[in-house]
Amino acid sequence: MSALAVRGLCVEFASARGIVRAVQNVSFDLAPGERLGLVGESGSGKTTTALSLLSLIRPPGRIASGEILLDGVDIARATPSALRRMRAARIALVPQGAMNALNPVLTCGAQFADLFAAHGAPGGTARIAKLLASVGLGVEVATLYPHQLSGGMKQRVCIALAIALRPAVIVADEPTSALDVIVQKQILKTLLAVQRDIGAAVVLVGHDMGLMAQFAHRIGVMYAGRLVELAFVRDIFATPRHPYTRMLIDSLPGFGARGVFKGIPGLPPSLLTALPGCSFAPRCPRAGPRCTVEMPQTRILEGGGEVRCHDA
Amino acid sequence: MTLELKSAGVSFGGTLFAGPRKRALAPLDLSIGATPHILAVVGESGSGKTTLTRLLLGLLRPTSGAVMWNGRDVWRLPKPEFQEYRRAVQAVFQDPFGAYNPVYRVDRMLTLPALRFGLAASEETARPLAEAALAAVGLRPAETLGRFPHQLSGGQRQRLMVARAMMLKPSVLIADEPVSMVDASLRATILETLYRLRHEERMSLLYVTHDLATAYQIADSIIVMRDGEVVEQGETVSVIRTPAQSYTRDLVAALPPPDPTIDWGLESSS
Numbered sequence: 001m002s003a004l005a006v007r008g009l010c011v012e013f014a015s016a017r018g019i020v021r022a023v024q025n026v027s028f029d030l031a032p033g034e035r036l037g038l039v040g041e042s043g044s045g046k047t048t049t050a051l052s053l054l055s056l057i058r059p060p061g062r063i064a065s066g067e068i069l070l071d072g073v074d075i076a077r078a079t080p081s082a083l084r085r086m087r088a089a090r091i092a093l094v095p096q097g098a099m100n101a102l103n104p105v106l107t108c109g110a111q112f113a114d115l116f117a118a119h120g121a122p123g124g125t126a127r128i129a130k131l132l133a134s135v136g137l138g139v140e141v142a143t144l145y146p147h148q149l150s151g152g153m154k155q156r157v158c159i160a161l162a163i164a165l166r167p168a169v170i171v172a173d174e175p176t177s178a179l180d181v182i183v184q185k186q187i188l189k190t191l192l193a194v195q196r197d198i199g200a201a202v203v204l205v206g207h208d209m210g211l212m213a214q215f216a217h218r219i220g221v222m223y224a225g226r227l228v229e230l231a232f233v234r235d236i237f238a239t240p241r242h243p244y245t246r247m248l249i250d251s252l253p254g255f256g257a258r259g260v261f262k263g264i265p266g267l268p269p270s271l272l273t274a275l276p277g278c279s280f281a282p283r284c285p286r287a288g289p290r291c292t293v294e295m296p297q298t299r300i301l302e303g304g305g306e307v308r309c310h311d312a
Numbered sequence: 313m314t315l316e317l318k319s320a321g322v323s324f325g326g327t328l329f330a331g332p333r334k335r336a337l338a339p340l341d342l343s344i345g346a347t348p349h350i351l352a353v354v355g356e357s358g359s360g361k362t363t364l365t366r367l368l369l370g371l372l373r374p375t376s377g378a379v380m381w382n383g384r385d386v387w388r389l390p391k392p393e394f395q396e397y398r399r400a401v402q403a404v405f406q407d408p409f410g411a412y413n414p415v416y417r418v419d420r421m422l423t424l425p426a427l428r429f430g431l432a433a434s435e436e437t438a439r440p441l442a443e444a445a446l447a448a449v450g451l452r453p454a455e456t457l458g459r460f461p462h463q464l465s466g467g468q469r470q471r472l473m474v475a476r477a478m479m480l481k482p483s484v485l486i487a488d489e490p491v492s493m494v495d496a497s498l499r500a501t502i503l504e505t506l507y508r509l510r511h512e513e514r515m516s517l518l519y520v521t522h523d524l525a526t527a528y529q530i531a532d533s534i535i536v537m538r539d540g541e542v543v544e545q546g547e548t549v550s551v552i553r554t555p556a557q558s559y560t561r562d563l564v565a566a567l568p569p570p571d572p573t574i575d576w577g578l579e580s581s582s
Contacts, residue, residue, distance in 0.1 A: 041495040042466060151357070180356045180522040181566040185578070192578050207496045210570035214578055233572040251500045252570040253525040255552065259511075261529070263501030267465065 002029040003168050003201040004053065004091070009066035009076075011048050011057055020271045022048045022061070024225040027298075030169065035195065035202045037216030037233075039209055039248065043268055045225040047096070050171050050205045052076070054093055055083055070169065089119050092162035094155075094172040094191070101158055102146040108132075108157050109142030115164055131160040134197065135190050152183035159191055166198045173205045188215055209248050213237060221245045224268050224279035227298075229312075231305030241301065241312035243286050278310070286311045313483035315368060315401060317342040319377035322363050336363045338541045339377050344368075345484045348514040350507070352531035352548070354521055354563060360540040361520045365488045368518065369403055399429045402477035406489035408469035412461035418469075419457050421476050422446075429480055445479035446472070449505050467498035474505055478513070485509065488520045503530055524563050528552050536560050 011023035023045040030036055040046045052063055055075050068075040070090055073082065087093075095101040103111055109128055116123030129139040135156040146154055155175055162170055172191060176184040192215065195202050204215055212219050213233060220230040221242060229242040240246040250262045266283035269275055278284070281291040288311065296308045319339040326333030337360040344351055353361050366372035367379055370386050379386045381397045389397060405411055412421065422442035423435050432438035443453040449471040461469060470490060477485055487506060491499045507530045509515040521527055527534055528548060535545040536559065544557045555561045568576050 041497045181524075182356050182562060185566045185568075185576075189578050208568070209496065210568040213570050213572045214568045214576040237570075237572050248497060249570065251497055253500070253503075253523075253529050254570060255525065255528055258529055258548075259507055261500045261504035261507070263499075263504060264497040265501070267468075 001032070003032045003034070003070070004030040005067070005069040006030075006049075006053070007067040007069070009049065009052060009068065010064040011045070011052055012062060012064045014060040015272075018272045021274065022225055022271060023052065026066075026222075026225075026227045028220060028227065028230060030201045030203065032168070033195075033199050033201055035192075035204065035215060035217045037212035037219045038203060038205045038222060039207055039212055039219060040222035041207060041268060043224075043271070044222040046205045046207075046222045047173055049222065050173050050203055051093075053169070053171050053203065054087055054091055056093070085119070088115060088162075088167065089121075089165040090167050091169040091171065092165070092167040094158050094162045094170060094175045096173040096175070096177065102154060104146055107143055107145055108149075111157075111161065112142070112164060115161060119165055121165055131164055132157075134163070134194055135160045136186075150183075151179055152187060155179065155187050156190060159187070159194060163194045163198055163200070167200055169203065170195060170200045171203045171205075174207075175204075176211075177206070184211075191215075210252055221248065225271055226279065226308060228280065228309065229305070229307045231301070231307075232303070235303055235305055241305065241307040242280075242309045243284050243311070244280050278308075313400060314346045314380075314382055315344050315484050316380040316383075317364075317367060317374075317377065318380055320367055320374040320379055321376045322367065322372065323375045335540050336360055337367070340364070340542060342535075344518055345516045348510050348516055349533070350510050350517045350519055350531045352519045352521060352527035352534045353537060354524055354527055354534060355537035356522060356563075358539070359537040361537055362488060363540070364537070365403070365486050365518065365520055368484075368486055369401060370397065395429070399480050400483045402480055402482035402485050404470070404473045404477055404485065404487045404490045406492055408466050408473060408493065409461075411473055412469065414461055416460075417457075418459055418461055418464065418472055421472060422479060425476060425480055431480070441479055442475075445475040448478060449475045450501065451475065465498075467494050467502065470494055470498075470502055471505060474502070474509075478509065478515075482515065484516045484518065486518045486520075489522070490519075491526060492521070492523070499526070506530060522563075523567070524552060525567050536563065 007027050009023055009026040013020040013022055026049055038046045051057055053068055057063055063076045066076060112128045113123055128142050132139060132141050137156050176187050216233050218232050219236050220227050223244050229245045240249055247264045251264060269279050277292040277294055278296050281287040290310050296310045298306050298308050300306050317340050321339035322337040323333055323335045325331040355361050367374055373387055386397060423438040426432040426438035426441050432441055446453045446456055451471055491502050494502060503526055506517060510517055519531055531548045534548050534551045535542050538559050544560050552564060
């Protein structure tokens with residue numbers, strides 16, 4: 001039984017120059033308590049996929065097709081009132097910009113009280129103090145306004161809000177990209193600890209494969225709106241099957257040879273026009289004649305991974 | 313061509329209405345530009361890294377000590393020499409999205425400084441300079457010139473900022489977190505561009521970052537800052553392999569090993 005099932009998700013944005021296909025036919029299952037990393041470069045559709053899970057795509061974007069199943073409800077088709085009941089209670093978001101995700105004119109405590117009131121959940125100062133303590137903050141934070149907190153503290157408050165109603169799924173959209181490296185590690189430790197505590201599954205969105213290596217059970221690699229590889233973290237680092245995954249891992253800086261750079265040349269394709277073949281083919285060192293004419297389909301690999309590549 | 317700090321420090325406040333005196337940067341000696349060199353400045357938010365770059369760029373006047381360009385105080389240079397200093401010390405900032413005026417085509421970013429610093433007499437003569445600079449950072453002029461900033465990716469915009477700085481043939485390039493807002497896949501490409509400036513164009517770089525892994529890749533030496541003070545400095549490999557300060561060790565330990573078989577200690581409680 002999976003905590004969340006995504007089936008054939010397609011998200012489109014209407015633009016003056018045509019339909020932008022931001023997410024195309026993405027499917028995955030999330031087991032209870034599992035940590036899934038979604039990686040990819042800007043515009044790969046990773047954040048759009050993550051926000052779709054809470055049905056937070058706003059016009060001109062829309063979920064064009066596909067299902068997002070949580071507790072037997074299809075989030076993609078749920079009514080606004082059903083969504084209001086599910087968000088935060090069953091599936092919660094830790095937003096990207098903790099800097100401006102909190103209401104600046106309310107104290108942190110009032111934002112917890114709002115959340116409890118909206119869901120008819122028992123609140124109270126003791127409950128808020130306990131939540132703040134679980135993310136490593138003191139009770140006095142409840143009386144402070146967001147501008148009185150550092151970036152790392154604000155992100156902790158956002159995590160505490162996300163777990164307040166003990167959701168089954170936490171979606172964390174680049175929760176540490178605005179923080180420096182030392183704070184980043186503390187935040188990830190906090191996220192891991194609270195996730196374990198409440199047994200929630202996590203979808204962590206990011207572009208840092210190094211972080212994913214340490215945080216995720218499984219990694220999904222997105223490219224140009226498609227999930228091109230999905231596998232267990234050890235398998236994906238030991239034997240990346242998609243050439244793009246390999247290049248992403250190789251481009252990571254390490255403490256080995258200095259002055260050696262392995263960037264990924266070229267740019268991702270426009271999402272306005274569909275290429276007939278594989279969208280990575282123009283940048284792919286292994287691309288053959290078949291790759292430019294025929295779209296590779298997802299293949300299930302031994303060991304439970306899956307990949308979209310003719311050559312893998 | 314030498315850019316130096318001589319016991320240069322910065323404090324704020326301390327006057328009647330400005331609140332208590334607060335030290336942003338303790339008096340510091342530093343020299344860059346005499347020979348091609350990449351100096352990395354690492355530290356967390358609030359450690360004084362950006363204050364240091366603002367001093368070197370002549371954007372902030374030190375409250376003690378001096379900033380020297382070829383042995384002369386930057387803040388007392390006569391106009392022609394100051395203009396020369398402005399050309400010879402260039403900057404690339406963190407945010408490639410906020411650095412552009414969205415209503416102008418990106419061409420202006422290249423032609424305007426070329427005209428102002430007298431490298432070209434007209435927009436037509438500036439164009440070959442712009443094209444050469446773009447090619448040097450791996451951008452195709454046909455795909456870049458004539459566009460508006462929003463039509464370029466973050467990586468393209470950041471490389472364009474590097475191209476703009478390079479075109480002026482500076483002696484010293486101050487790069488303040490140039491890759492922290494760029495995708496991991498493009499990070500390596502931009503770092504390679506910076507590395508080649510030092511090794512092929514004989515330029516010196518001050519590379520500000522909180523990421524020791526990228527500093528390790530390109531820098532000749534490193535200074536580690538905390539709370540406005542230099543806590544450790546030295547040759548790159550020795551600072552990273554055998555850090556003397558616990559703070560430097562914390563910075564090294566804060567980098568996630570890109571290998572799931574190595575334990576990063578996310579699950580420990582400390």
